[in-house]
Amino acid sequence: DQQVKQNSPSLSVQEGRISILNCDYTNSMFDYFLWYKKYPAEGPTFLISISSIKDKNEDGRFTVFLNKSAKHLSLHIVPSQPGDSAVYFCAASPTGANSKLTFGKGITLSVRP
């Protein structure tokens, strides 16, 4: 049973526009959420995170929104750049010393020049 779902496998956006990547989760124990970015032939790199005590976290062009009641989070990239083209993974974990993350299947973002 998939606990973290990224239902859209791909997204294509024009350069300069907003990219919105969605993620849903089913486990009510999750309260810490992360987004990772991955280029081909490289390991994932941490992008941004959010704790369940917040509903928004912003870092430059990247903003993550959390809707706990809907068990939904989204990553907004504004403005999108060609260098943002990559696979984006959503991940979640419960609070506690156990830092095991549960990942979604990823979304491939393509930003067209």
Added chain:
Amino acid sequence: DVKVTQSSRYLVKRTGEKVFLECVQDMDHENMFWYRQDPGLGLRLIYFSYDVKMKEKGDIPEGYSVSREKKERFSLILESASTNQTSMYLCASSLFGQGRGNEQFFGPGTRLTVL
């Protein structure tokens, strides 16, 4: 600057061979993880370790084993490689704790092909 290194970027092995994938981190992290990434399946956890000589099964441990003799090193072993183990293997590490400690740092990955 945090760093996780993996012994090989590309590896080609034959069916039935024993394969060792090595991972080293220089951040003094307690936790280490092995994942495989396959198209359409995302990142799947194979094994993880919270301490030296300690290991726990992840979601897909069958056909794999691990070894953690030193805090900085975590090895993944394919006892008898099979073609369905052709994949990208990713190692990660993280601090023991809550909140930001859940952030995992990944190595560059090893693309393993089993013929």
